[in-house]
Amino acid sequence: MLTPGYAMTATERVLPRLALDFTTGVLDPRVTVTRALNTATRINSSGFLEGVNADLPRFDYDPATLAPKGLLIEEARTNLITQSRDYSTAAWGKTAITVSACPDPSPSGLTDAQTITNSGGVGLLTFVHIGTAGVPYTFSVWMRRRTGTGTVAITDTNGVYVPQTLTSSWKRFTVTTSTPSTTTIRAYIRVYTTGDEVDIYNSQLELGAFGTSDIYTAGSTVTRNADAVSITGTNFSDWYNASEGTFYAETSGSPSTGSIYSVDGGTTGARMLAQYNSPGTNTLFRIVDSTDQVSLTQNGVVTAGGICKIVSAYKQDSFATSTNAAATSTDTAGTVPTVDNLKLGRNVLNAAYMTAHFRKFMYWPQRITNAEVQSFSK
Numbered sequence: 001m002l003t004p005g006y007a008m009t010a011t012e013r014v015l016p017r018l019a020l021d022f023t024t025g026v027l028d029p030r031v032t033v034t035r036a037l038n039t040a041t042r043i044n045s046s047g048f049l050e051g052v053n054a055d056l057p058r059f060d061y062d063p064a065t066l067a068p069k070g071l072l073i074e075e076a077r078t079n080l081i082t083q084s085r086d087y088s089t090a091a092w093g094k095t096a097i098t099v100s101a102c103p104d105p106s107p108s109g110l111t112d113a114q115t116i117t118n119s120g121g122v123g124l125l126t127f128v129h130i131g132t133a134g135v136p137y138t139f140s141v142w143m144r145r146r147t148g149t150g151t152v153a154i155t156d157t158n159g160v161y162v163p164q165t166l167t168s169s170w171k172r173f174t175v176t177t178s179t180p181s182t183t184t185i186r187a188y189i190r191v192y193t194t195g196d197e198v199d200i201y202n203s204q205l206e207l208g209a210f211g212t213s214d215i216y217t218a219g220s221t222v223t224r225n226a227d228a229v230s231i232t233g234t235n236f237s238d239w240y241n242a243s244e245g246t247f248y249a250e251t252s253g254s255p256s257t258g259s260i261y262s263v264d265g266g267t268t269g270a271r272m273l274a275q276y277n278s279p280g281t282n283t284l285f286r287i288v289d290s291t292d293q294v295s296l297t298q299n300g301v302v303t304a305g306g307i308c309k310i311v312s313a314y315k316q317d318s319f320a321t322s323t324n325a326a327a328t329s330t331d332t333a334g335t336v337p338t339v340d341n342l343k344l345g346r347n348v349l350n351a352a353y354m355t356a357h358f359r360k361f362m363y364w365p366q367r368i369t370n371a372e373v374q375s376f377s378k
Contacts, residue, residue, distance in 0.1 A: 014372065016248070018239040018363040022071035025059040030235035031344075033057045034228040041214045041224075042072055048109040049202075049214055058213075058227065060357060063107070063170070069252065070360075071229065072213065073345030075353035078223040079215035080129045080205040081187065086218070087114050087200065093126035097191065106201045107142050107170045113201040115146055116191060123191040129205055131185040136209040139187045140174040142201035150193025158182075161190055166198065174211040210255040212355065226353055229344040236341050241365035243336070244315035247274070248362040248376060251345075251354065253306040255279055258354040259347040260310060261361070263339050270337035271348050274312055274321075280304030285312040285321035285329075293334030294319045301326045307359070311377040315367035325378040328370045 020028050025045065027033065034055055042058040044050050047066050052058050058072040083091040088099040098117045106113035116125055131137065139154060145166040153161040156177035164173045187205050191198055202214050215224045240263075249260050254276045260283070264271035269290050277284035280303050287294040294314075301323040302308045312321040319331040344361065345354035368376070 014364065014368065016362040017365045018361070020361040022059065022358050022360065023068040025068060027057045030231050032230050032232070034230075036225040037223075039215060039222055039224045040227075041216070046109070049107040051216070057229075060213075070357035071344075072357055073227045073229055073353065074212050074224070074355045075258075076223060076226045077206050077208060077212045077215065078221050079217050080131070080185075080207070080221050081127050081203050082217055082220055084202050084204060084215070084217040085112060085114070087116060087125060091127060093124075093128070095124040095126070096121045097123040097125050102146075102199045104199070107172075108201075113142075113199050115197050115199050116189070117197045118150075118191040118194050120194050123196075125189040127187040127203065127205065129185040129187070130183055131180070131207065133181060133183050134179050135207065136176060136178045137180060137185055138174060138176040138206045138208055138211045139204070140172055140206075140211045140214075141189060141203040142170055142172050143189075144168060144170045144199045146197035146199050148193055148196030150191065150196045152192070152196070152198055153188075153190045155186065155188040155190070159186060159188070161188070170199075170201070176209060176211070178209065210355075226346070226350075228346065228350065229358070231342040232340070239363055239365070240339070242338070244313075244318075244365075244367040246311065246313040246364040246366065246368045246373070247272075248309070248311050248360070249274055249358075250307065250309045250360040252357040252359065253280060253302050253304050253308055254354050254356040255304055256355050257352070258356075259343075259345065259352045260308070260354055261345070262343040262347045264341065264343070264348040265337060265339045266341070266348065268348055270339060272312075272314060272337065272339065273347060274310050275347070275352065276302065276308070276354065283308065283310050283321075283323045285310070285319075287314065287319065287334060287337065289335045289337035293337075294331045296321045296329040296331060298323045298326050298329055309377045311373045313367045313373050318367055320370050320373045322374040322377040325374055328374045330370060
């Protein structure tokens with residue numbers, strides 16, 4: 001990357017040196033994605049659920065509007081249901097429920113969904129997992145109504161039935177239990193009215209306080225590994241300025257406390273990072289150079305599922321951050337660590353995953369003004 005040997009004009013000064021737009025569905029060649037095994041999924045640009053092979057990016061789309069969501073980055077999760085799409089097997093208990101093939105396309109676009117019918121009384125489809133009491137579990141399933149108007153519910157893992165509003169269109173329904181009271185963790189689908197038919201597809205039971213993307217199983221549990229997204233080597237050093245600079249990150253609101261990005265030297269003692277400090281509430285921009293140098297928290301600036309735009313500027317003894325146009329937070333003391341790579345959606349320890357969509361990332365090789373920090377985060 002050539003650096004101009006003249007003073008920049010006002011327009012040139014605010015042009016980013018690095019500009020990544022993950023909503024285009026194209027991966028910049030400087031970005032590396034690592035994810036083991038072929039167990040991940042995404043919603044493609046046609047609105048269908050599809051598998052994604054190892055080490056490939058997951059550009060995700062809204063299944064209803066087809067709007068691009070960006071690059072999906074998630075922590076590792078395991079689907080504890082051993083037959084996630086075949087409800088006719090012995091893995092699923094059935095009370096007043098019959099199972100048949102669904103003749104219409106599933107969320108995948110294939111004819112691989114099934115229909116459950118209440119055959120009399122209260123119909124119940126059950127999967128049982130022996131797990132751990134007192135820790136969160138999340139159950140998800142795709143459903144749509146085929147016939148009838150009666151109540152359809154899924155349960156949290158304490159057996160509390162949560163009625164769902166079904167239509168003739170596919171929708172993924174999710175319920176979470178924060179503290180199951182027993183080690184017997186049950187996933188239920190309940191159809192209350194005799195004769196009612198419900199189309200269902202891919203049930204998922206996860207250990208975690210929120211649901212993640214679909215994981216298919218067929219006879220055993222399956223793990224989807226974490227998405228490790230990074231820029232290293234000269235792909236990093238070509239645009240990074242060790243003395244001063246500004247980061248812009250645009251993501252969807254994470255349901256968890258997780259890292260938005262980490263610019264680091266491979267150790268916890270040399271890093272600059274932005275993170276969701278509390279889900280749906282606040283963000284943190286932090287700098288560590290042997291010891292903590294900067295820690296700037298902005299409260300009440302993000303909502304769960306909403307867009308988060310965080311801009312953070314650095315220079316020795318001059319730091320600033322703003323999220324979603326909040327008043328700029330600053331620090332006038334601190335040093336800048338020596339770093340050599342960028343990690344998106346995770347921290348230096350390859351943990352604290354964002355588990356959300358990364359939309360854009362930009363970098364300016366100068367410390368922009370405090371007013372610009374706030375303005376750029378609108």
